Amino acid sequence: MASHSEFGKDTTATEVASVLGDSIKGRTVVLTGVSPASIGYTTALAIASQGPVSLVLASRTPAKLDAVVRDIKKVYPSAVLHTVLLDLSSTTSIHAAAVSVAALAGHVDVLINNAGVSTPERHPVTAPDGTELDTQFMTNHLGVFLWTALLLPLLKAALSARIVNISSQGHRLSPVRFSDYAFRRGLYDVPDAEKPAADLASFFTSTVDGYAGFLGYGQSKSANILHAIELSRRLSSTGIRSFSVHPGTIETELSRSLDKEGQDTIAKTAPKGFWKTQDQGAATTMVAAFDPALAEVDMATTVGYLSDCQLRDDMVGVHAQGKALATRLWTESERLLKYSVVI
Numbered sequence: 115m116a117s118h119s120e121f122g123k124d125t126t127a128t129e130v131a132s133v134l135g136d137s138i139k140g141r142t143v144v145l146t147g148v149s150p151a152s153i154g155y156t157t158a159l160a161i162a163s164q165g166p167v168s169l170v171l172a173s174r175t176p177a178k179l180d181a182v183v184r185d186i187k188k189v190y191p192s193a194v195l196h197t198v199l200l201d202l203s204s205t206t207s208i209h210a211a212a213v214s215v216a217a218l219a220g221h222v223d224v225l226i227n228n229a230g231v232s233t234p235e236r237h238p239v240t241a242p243d244g245t246e247l248d249t250q251f252m253t254n255h256l257g258v259f260l261w262t263a264l265l266l267p268l269l270k271a272a273l274s275a276r277i278v279n280i281s282s283q284g285h286r287l288s289p290v291r292f293s294d295y296a297f298r299r300g301l302y303d304v305p306d307a308e309k310p311a312a313d314l315a316s317f318f319t320s321t322v323d324g325y326a327g328f329l330g331y332g333q334s335k336s337a338n339i340l341h342a343i344e345l346s347r348r349l350s351s352t353g354i355r356s357f358s359v360h361p362g363t364i365e366t367e368l369s370r371s372l373d374k375e376g377q378d379t380i381a382k383t384a385p386k387g388f389w390k391t392q393d394q395g396a397a398t399t400m401v402a403a404f405d406p407a408l409a410e411v412d413m414a415t416t417v418g419y420l421s422d423c424q425l426r427d428d429m430v431g432v433h434a435q436g437k438a439l440a441t442r443l444w445t446e447s448e449r450l451l452k453y454s455v456v457i
């Protein structure tokens with residue numbers, strides 16, 4: 115249970131921060147995916163409002179990071195902010211960024227994996243083991259997996275750290291396609307457990323060059339949930355717990371590469387046409403990251419998925435939960451990266 119039953123879809127990150135301020139003060143927080151007009155910005159602003167010891171902002175575009183720092187400093191001049199360049203589609207960049215974080219902080223209390231991409235087009239990426247992936251799986255999952263693994267020593271150095279993966283209700287579109295990460299086969303030419311969700315509107319299954327962008331996004335967002343489940347399980351003896359979040363439907367830059375039809379389709383996913391403001395869109399992340407009540411939850415019995423500021427395991431598709439799938443994704447991620455995570 116989250117501690118505040120009154121928090122819901124209308125709650126803002128600013129409100130959550132002021133209520134949970136004692137859990138933010140004195141903490142060292144690392145947040146990825148920080149650009150103006152994004153959820154990362156409102157998350158950073160809400161965290162900065164409560165005086166963390168240090169807030170490390172990691173993202174891929176220096177000018178956007180600088181703009182966010184400038185804007186936060188205008189409101190909270192004494193905020194202690196650091197920036198780190200991080201491109202989650204590049205293992206070289208991820209390794210360098212993790213070294214930069216270690217130079218800035220002796221420990222990390224909260225890691226918020228917020229960065230993400232959504233694209234309708236095929237952008238092939240080759241994993242370190244030679245497997246072809248798409249950029250959504252690489253950026254949204256495999257890069258996040260490596261980045262989190264490299265920060266584990268800093269997270270373990272904290273008293274009871276937390277890792278938050280920003281997923282999406284879009285996870286319901288597709289399981290992880292273990293046999294076809296890059297969508298090279300026919301959409302339904304995979305084992306039953308990897309097929310797209312049934313009865314999808316045709317737009318979600320439309321392809322460009324054989325690539326179904328929405329399903330690729332869904333695959334990566336299912337991976338975010340499974341990754342969080344397995345992190346909590348493997349780290350149970352360390353006091354680190356991990357949650358995943360659906361932030362709501364929020365107008366940001368995420369749909370930047372979609373055409374009008376694609377943007378209209380996304381608009382229809384807003385429950386009863388309800389769009390959150392960017393401040394509301396960061397509220398559930400703030401609960402997952404800082405609510406002390408979530409330290410009492412038995413992680414062995416929950417998916418740890420939050421929506422509208424509450425734990426909502428009931429909203430998670432069967433293909434994005436369960437120990438067997440979570441463990442399989444972890445093992446596969448290590449294989450794709452040719453990297454063994456040290457717990």
Ligand SMILES: NC(=O)c1ccc[n+]([C@@H]2O[C@H](COP(=O)([O-])OP(=O)(O)OC[C@H]3O[C@@H](n4cnc5c(N)ncnc54)[C@H](OP(=O)(O)O)[C@@H]3O)[C@@H](O)[C@H]2O)c1
Pocket residue numbers: 146147148149151152153154172173174175178200201202203227228229230231253280281282283284360361362363364365366367368369
């Ligand atoms: N908006 C929604 O309705 C919605 C719904 C469900 C889930 N989400 C999730 O919420 C998170 C935040 O999305 P948003 O809506 O705020 O979208 P956004 O405005 O596009 O922000 C995404 C952030 O991720 C950064 N990013 C993208 N690719 C990166 C890479 N390779 N390496 C490092 N950083 C990278 C972007 O940096 P640049 O700006 O420099 O490219 C930007 O700061 C995402 O994980 C998304 O999947 C959003």
